[in-house]
Amino acid sequence: MxxxxxxxxxxxxxxxxxxxxxxxxxxxxxxxxxxxxxxxxxxxxxxxxxxxxxxxxxxxxxxxxxxxxxxxxxxxxxxxxxxxxxxxxxRPEPEDLGWGPEPDLPQEAELELQQESEQLGKALAALPAKQRELIEKAYFGDLSHREIADMTGLPLGTIKSRIRLALEKLRHAMD
Incomplete structure (x- = not known):
């Protein structure tokens, strides 16, 4: 045997x-x-x-x-x-999500949201390319860490570490 x-x-x-x-x-x-x-x-x-x-x-x-x-x-x-x-x-199913237009935000809140979005964009651009790409795949591409590992050929632990480091850098940049 x-x-x-x-x-x-x-x-x-x-x-x-x-x-x-x-x-x-x-x-x-x-x-x-x-x-x-x-x-x-x-x-x-x-x-x-x-x-x-x-x-x-x-x-x-x-x-x-x-x-x-x-x-x-x-x-x-x-x-x-x-x-x-x-x-x-x-993850919520599409039928569980609210439909229709979202209520308008007060002008002050809209301006704050716009400023935060710009700040996040700058923080993302400042990340090392390898970390930024993984963040984009995970959060904008809606891929799981496993899917990213399969797609890139990188070990799952490497994917998780890079994403964790990138999120930590983004948190500090947003504070």
């Missing part, structure tokens, strides 16, 4: 479907159970587990045995996917 690390390497190096099938048969039910225990509905857990296993197939090249076991790596992907789903579920 091969170790899970050997199975990941077969997937990474040879796109070995049999190795993936063995990995899938072992981990997919466990990931689904983990997600259900963490509060996901069974159907959501099933979809999420499938998505996690697809990520394992696509990202086998990112596995590093010196940093984590195969199980830890897979369950970390599952935990992060669950967090992404929770964040997505907390």
């Amino acid at each position: 091969k170790t899970w690390i050997e199975e990941i390497h077969l997937i990474r190096d040879a796109r070995d479907r049999a190795a993936f099938a063995r990995l899938f048969a072992h981990f997919a039910p466990r990931v689904k159970g983990f997600l259900i225990k963490s509060g996901a509905e069974p159907s959501v857990a099933e979809d999420c587990a499938q998505d996690v296993m697809v990520s394992v197939w696509r990202k086998a090249h990112q596995f590093d045995a010196s940093r984590a076991s195969v199980a830890t790596w897979i369950f970390t992907i599952a935990r992060n996917r669950r967090i992404d789903l929770l964040r997505r579920d907390r």
